[in-house]
Every structure is written in structure tokens, then in C-alpha cells.
Amino acid sequence: MKKIYILLGSLFLITACSTDLEQAPPNFASADSLTDFNGVLNAAYFYQLGAVTPMAVMGEFRSDNALMDEDPYTDFDVFNSNLPSQSDQFFGPFYTALYKSILSANNVIENSENAIQVGEAKFLRALSYFKLVMVFGDVTVNLSPTPSLTDTSILVRQPASDVYNNVIIPDLMDAMATLNATIVDGRASKYAAQGLLGKVYMHMGDYVSAEPHLAAVVNGAASAGIMLEENFSEVVGAANEVGNTEIIFSTQILSSITDEYSPASRFWNWYVGDDSKADDPVDPDLIAAFDANPGDLRKDVTLDASNSYVKAVKFPKEGGLGSEHDWIELRLADVILLYAEALNENGTPAATVLPLLDDIRERAGLTSLTGTAITQAEVRQVIADERRLELAFEGHRWFDLVRTGTVNAEMGQTINSDYYVFPIPVSEVLATGGVITQNSGY
Known part of the structure; x- marks a missing residue:
């Protein structure tokens, strides 16, 4: 899989405005004079970079997978x-980057006559709003490349359900x-959408x-x-990105x-314990989850033994490759597990659902779960454990x-649902x- 090289030096010179919705890549010609929107589309891809490390930290360190050592990062x-207190470190960059991606995508959607460009832009806009809703719940919605700088009503946060139904879906x-099924140069495709x-x-x-x-992706992906x-071990790591199927x-x-x-969205720094804010980042609960599955080959790929704790090395930094790791937004194993979960929730028998996990478990050195879980609740739990x-x-x-x-249930404490989402940047x-x-x- 090739990198999308982005030759937009001016993008790095963006300065803050009164709100991130007002920001746009500088030095772009006006939409009326543009005939090729590749640069604007590349900007929409580029801005996803700024969301990587915050998403990695929020998704893992808020959960029972990882721990912070140093105040005030222990707030996670x-x-x-x-x-x-973490707005400047995590939520601000995340918020800013995604709204910039949305603004660039809006420009392509409204002005480009290239259907593939518009399809990619809609994918990126949907991806951006999906991340924003997962993290913040209700969010501001902007579908214009030139939002008003005086009408503050457009900034009012919209219900998450409306964002899902009116924008993302x-x-x-x-x-x-619109998009092709085959992945080209790492760009959005039909199956990604x-x-x-x-x-x-x-x-x-x-x-x-x-x-x-989910069924369409699971059943049709091979043809693409x-x-x-x-x-x-070949799923992750910068050395495995080229040709990764x-x-x-x-x-x-x-x-x-x-x-x-x-610098360069180095999310892996937080995982491997390079930063003193998380010297031993792996939660003992995750270690116990791996140990409950003796022989699981994923443990040696994901964790590096270190006394009673371990450090994540799923994204190894050796050989100068650490800063080159792509951030996986969607991979086939994720989709397979979601498909199995959907089937189970829709009442499909365990004997039909659990064989879907066999290929994932076999490459992990584990046996089939078929016959080990019968009820819907049991199947739900084993799928959740497998995803973890x-x-x-x-x-x-x-x-x-x-x-x-x-x-x-999983965190072992009663947590106010207010804290299921994260704070809007102050x-x-x-x-x-x-x-x-x-x-x-x-």
C-alpha cells in the first residue's frame, strides 16, 4: 500500500482563527477558479493525521487496556x-484537525465535477463526523466550504442521532x-465506505x-x-504496510x-512506554485477558514482558520505522468480528456465528469457539473478548x-454516563x- 504524498507545504502554516470551523488551507485558489481538486482532497486526507494520536489515547487509556502514570494525565x-485539563494536549488538536478535514471535503463535494473525488470526500467527511460523535456526542455540523463568519447559530451542537442520520449515513x-471496490494507493474505496x-x-x-x-464486505472483499x-505479526508494523491485504x-x-x-502523530510513543507519562502503559487487566488464552500468538506480538507489567510493542519502533506507522482505521478482522456480533444480536444461532471467528483464532494459534458458547449472552461475551x-x-x-x-461491567466500577464522552475543547x-x-x- 503506497503512501499518499501530500505536496501542500502551505498547509503547515495554518494559524488559529476564532473557531476551528473558520479555518481553511491558505493559498488555495478560490473554488470558482479551480478545475482540479486533487490538492483540496489531499488536504482532507492530510488533516486526518492530527486525529490519530488523540484517538489512540482516548480509545485505550480511557479503557481497561492502558494506564497513565503521571499527573495530570492520570485524569484518563x-x-x-x-x-x-487535557484539552490542549488531546481534544483540541483532534477537534481542529477533523473540522479542517471536513472543510476541505466540503469544498470538493460542492465544487468538483469528478465523481470519484466527491465520493472520497464524502467518505472522509463521514469518517470525520463519526469520530467527532464517538468522542463528543452532539457536535457542530458544517456542510459548507464557506461557512458564515457572523452567523453563530451554525455553531450550535446538533444531536448525535441527527449527525448520524443526516450526514454520516x-x-x-x-x-x-460511487467508489471502486479495489483499494488504490491507500485511498477510500467502496468496501471502506x-x-x-x-x-x-x-x-x-x-x-x-x-x-x-458487514456481510457484503466479509463476503465480497476477496474479489477486491x-x-x-x-x-x-504481518498485520501491523510499518514494514508490513506495503502489500498488506x-x-x-x-x-x-x-x-x-x-x-x-x-511531531508526526507518534501515537506509538504512548504505547511503548517511551513517554514518562506512561512508563508501563499496559493495564494488568489486559495481561490477564491474554493469559486466560494460553498459546495466543497475539500476546507476543502485542506485548513485551517486563517484570509484572508489559509494554506494548505491537507497533515496533526499531529500524527507524516507529514514525512511519500508519493508523489502521478499518481492517478485515474488525469487520468480521462486527459481522459476527450483528448476527448474534439479530438472533442467529451460535453454531452459525462462531465459525466466522475460526480463521482469526486459527492464525492466533487458538482453537474454534464453536460449541463453547451457546446462548446469545455467551456468544456476545466471547466476541467481545476476541475483539479486545x-x-x-x-x-x-x-x-x-x-x-x-x-x-x-468491564471497568469494575460504576461510572457516570456523562463521562462516556469527552469534553469539548475549552x-x-x-x-x-x-x-x-x-x-x-x-
Whole structure:
């Protein structure tokens, strides 16, 4: 899989405006004079970089997979009103980057006459809003490349359900109908859009709508060259990105490119214990989960033994490759597990559901689960356990707990649902005079 090289030096010179919705890549010609929107589309891809590290930290360190050691970063491990202290470090860059991606995508959608460009832009806009809704809940919606700088009503946060139904789902439907099935140079494809749409429905709790889209990816991916890698060790790592058949879509990273989360979205720094804020980042609960599956080959790929704790090395930094790791947004194993989950929630018998996990477990050195779980609740649990180990440190865990309603059970404590989402960046609340409101509890 090739990197998308982005030759937009002016992008690195963006300065802050009163709110991130007003920002646009500078030095672009006006939309009226542009005939080729490749540069604007590349900007929409580029801005996804700034969301990588915050998403990695929120998805893992908020959950029972990872721990923070140093104040005030330990706020990720407790559930109270203190988390806005991390706005500048995590939530601000995340918010800024995604709204910039949306603004660039809007420009392409409204002005480009190239259907493929518009399809890719709609995918990226949907991906951006999906991340924003997962993280913040209700969010501001902007579908214009030139939003008003005086009408503050456009900044009012819209209900998450409306964002799903009026923006994310229609955009993914359009992208799915327009894009090619084959992945080219790591760009969005039909199966990326359809797989993401299935995941969106899963997060909405609409398993009936999710099932056919996930089934289409699982059953049709091979024809587009998408299939499980033979060895789990070949799924991740910068050295394995070229020719990787399992990755459906990733945000591509180059160490030479800076972004909203400088330097170069080095999410792996947090996972491998390079940063003193998380010397031993792996939660003992995750270690115990791996140990409950003796012989699981994924443990040696994901964790590095270190006394009674371990350090994540799923994304090895040796050989100068650390800063080149792409961030996997969607891979086939993720879709297969979601499909199995949707089937189970829709009442499909365990004997039909569990064989779907066989290929994933076989490459992990484990036996089939068929016959070990019978009831819907039992199947639900084994799928959740499988997702945890298969996708550890890929930014899914916390969001999986929230969408499945298992936060309290898995975290071992009663957590106020206010803290299922994260705080809106304080700068946005202040800059808009409170038009953009803060989430309850913060």
C-alpha cells in the first residue's frame, strides 16, 4: 500500500482563527477558479493525521487496556470533571484537525465535477463526523466550504442521532455507490465506505441495518484483494504496510510530515512506554485477558514482558520505522468480528456465528469457539473478548465498551454516563461565547 504524498507545504502554516470551523488551507485558489481538486482532497486526507494520536489515547487509556502514570494525565484513568485539563494536549488538536478535514471535503463535494473525488470526500467527511460523535456526542455540523463568519447559530451542537442520520449515513451511502471496490494507493474505496457504514450502524445499536453491509464486505472483499493476513505479526508494523491485504483503510503517516498533533502523530510513543507519562502503559487487566488464552500468538506480538507489567510493542519502533506507522482505521478482522456480533444480536444461532471467528483464532494459534458458547449472552461475551485481544491498541476498546453498554461491567466500577464522552475543547466553548456548549459533567 503506497503512501499518499501530500505536496501542500502551505498547509503547515495554518494559524488559529476564532473557531476551528473558520479555518481553511491558505493559498488555495478560490473554488470558482479551480478545475482540479486533487490538492483540496489531499488536504482532507492530510488533516486526518492530527486525529490519530488523540484517538489512540482516548480509545485505550480511557479503557481497561492502558494506564497513565503521571499527573495530570492520570485524569484518563479516573472519571470526574478534571479531564478538560487535557484539552490542549488531546481534544483540541483532534477537534481542529477533523473540522479542517471536513472543510476541505466540503469544498470538493460542492465544487468538483469528478465523481470519484466527491465520493472520497464524502467518505472522509463521514469518517470525520463519526469520530467527532464517538468522542463528543452532539457536535457542530458544517456542510459548507464557506461557512458564515457572523452567523453563530451554525455553531450550535446538533444531536448525535441527527449527525448520524443526516450526514454520516447519507455520505457513506453516496461514497459506497460511487467508489471502486479495489483499494488504490491507500485511498477510500467502496468496501471502506460499506465497512464503515456497518460499523456506524453498530455504534447506533441498529444491528439489523448493520448486518447486510458487514456481510457484503466479509463476503465480497476477496474479489477486491482484501483478505486476512496469514500471520498476525504481518498485520501491523510499518514494514508490513506495503502489500498488506487486510487493511481496508488507514490514515497514512510519514515522519517527514508534521500535523496538528506534532511531531508526526507518534501515537506509538504512548504505547511503548517511551513517554514518562506512561512508563508501563499496559493495564494488568489486559495481561490477564491474554493469559486466560494460553498459546495466543497475539500476546507476543502485542506485548513485551517486563517484570509484572508489559509494554506494548505491537507497533515496533526499531529500524527507524516507529514514525512511519500508519493508523489502521478499518481492517478485515474488525469487520468480521462486527459481522459476527450483528448476527448474534439479530438472533442467529451460535453454531452459525462462531465459525466466522475460526480463521482469526486459527492464525492466533487458538482453537474454534464453536460449541463453547451457546446462548446469545455467551456468544456476545466471547466476541467481545476476541475483539479486545485482536484489536488491542488500535483505538477501539473504550468505544466498544460504550457502544455495547458494558463500561461498568468491564471497568469494575460504576461510572457516570456523562463521562462516556469527552469534553469539548475549552478553547471552542470560550471562543464562541458559550454557543458551543460543554458536555455535562465537565
